[in-house]
Amino acid sequence: MTKLNSRQREAVHYIDGPCLVLAGAGSGKTSVITRKIAYLIQQCELPARHIAALTFTNKAAREMKERVSSLVKGTAARGLTVSTFHNLGLNIIRREARILGYKPGFSIFDAEDARALLKELMLKDGEMDKDHLDLVQHQISTWKNDLTTFEQAEAAAVSQAEKTIARVYQRYNQALRAYNAVDFDDLILIPVHLFQANPDVLTRWQRKIRYLLVDEYQDTNSSQYLLVKQLVGSSGALTVVGDDDQSIYAWRGARPENMSLLKQDFPQLRVIKLEQNYRSTSRILRVANHLIAHNPHEFDKALWSEMGLGDPIRILRCPNEEAEAERVAAEILTDRIRHQRKFRDYAILYRGNHQARLFEIKLQQHQIPYRISGGSSFFAKTEIKDVMAYLRLIVNPDDDNAFLRVINTPRRQIGTSTLEVLGQYASERHISLFAAAQEIGLQSYVPEKNVERLQRFTQWLTQVARNCAGDNPVSAIHSMLTDIDYEGWLHQNATSTKAAEKRMENVHYLIESLQKSLDKSADDNEDEETRIEDAIAKLVLRDLLERQEEEDLSDQVQLMTLHASKGLEFPHVYMVGLEEDLLPHRNSIEDNNIEEERRLTYVGITRAQKTLCMTLAGKRKQFGDIADTTPSRFLDELPAEDIEYEGFGESSPEKNLAKGEETISSLLSMFD
DNA sequence: AATCCTGGAGTTTTT
């Protein structure tokens, strides 16, 4: 899209104050952000290093960077910040580590690390079972996202249980401190607290970031919004782009009300709506608009397009989930041939990952190539976690979590009793496990043989760390892996040789990424020395780890959750499982979260460019037995005149629907 | 240290 429409142009050119761009699905919001960055650099002559754009995912940041550099010629775009919130937070903490009291090389705990730590803390406390673990972890995360300190949490606690969780929260934070570690939520929270306590530091950052742009603003949580407010200060140099109708992450702390909050916090806010859609047919948009109109709205918005009326939306009711999958697979097969389309033109979207299974089987049966996105991530793989733990320990010996993961991987004949004593020794002296393992005093508590083993380990690792500090850290890491014969360990543990080879390949890929990260920061980091610490920290945030994007080249049907589909588009979309308890999901019905489920459905519908087909199964096997299903209430909220129904009874549904009264549920009760 | 057994859950997910 080379030409901007008048609304888009207004959004790009308006720089006299804070600006909220209400960008409907497919309205070219990324264009607006990238063009605005180019405009600021080229027309307003604002140096790129004073501009920052924030996204939620690395992928979005990467794409935005690419698009900006294709718009801005030469070196003018150098120094531009396009990063995720978390990456910006990481940079701030790294730069201000001294003030904050973190040693360089601090660790970043992901959700799993945090969970392991919490588990330990709660076990020491006694009587806390696994149920609580999830709850506590979630609660602490919520508190952090809402900027609630443990003092506030404790003061606000009404029940004994809440008081207990608040205390775990306190001890959890203390433990993180002791390990020289931060968790994901801290990456935002710590900068916010820093800026609150040190106005001069904030001023420094405000001078650095003179214009701020935020993508997917409806997904910000409270602490992220506060960070934005702090950085913008009174300058009003802010553009945010978002769509309240596509807010589907409230369950992980997103506050869509941050959009209306913006109006209060910045009274001079200019609101610009982008309603022209460049993706879908009018029919698809009509259906989407009709559905979302059932939600209350702060900002009204109606999408329209010039892409033609398009085919009616089809709603298919299949006898059961097997027939549903079969039908979709068969349709894709014949439709592709008949219309000379590609497999990659089709997407199958569902609410939950487990739904993918049946479709996978059916697609395989028909020999249809497919790709499932989502599922277990690269970083969840054990071999990656192992190697990352080694890397973390090299850089930060105080990271007890990493120590515990690594100490017996591969086996070093250090038993649980030795580790228990070591842990006690360490906590009495307020030192890390690694430090404790090196102490002479340990000999009076642990058999000599075990002390030797521990010390052999710490000495070896210290040497590895020294090697890594040299000029070829990557080769130091390679020889470390050879030292421990990690490959042999993988073969020993894997179910097959092939699996072990695959795992080793993953490890090599990880190290390659590390090398790339080091090369890159050597290239464009004028100010600071290249540090392996930084590269490892970035790896934890999955930055610089471009997943092999062969998927773009290959011709495969796309399978993914509705959540994962946000921001993408497909010519032909199948949304499956439109049943009560599935979409809307049962838990959401129970928690009265129907509006978010409706938005999720809206997101799905607006992914489609040309055709959209929604399916449901009349009977579905769940939790062992087969039950009748109820069609999703959202199907009743679509305009019947744009829809073709199939499988809802013998006689023609149009006859009934002509009256415009009948809902799917009433049709069902008539004919079933 | 490895394997078997039992029980409980069974949405969405990025950083």
Added chain:
DNA sequence: CTCCAGGATT
């Protein structure tokens, strides 16, 4: 029904 985690058992 099916999968996983964690505990118990060998």
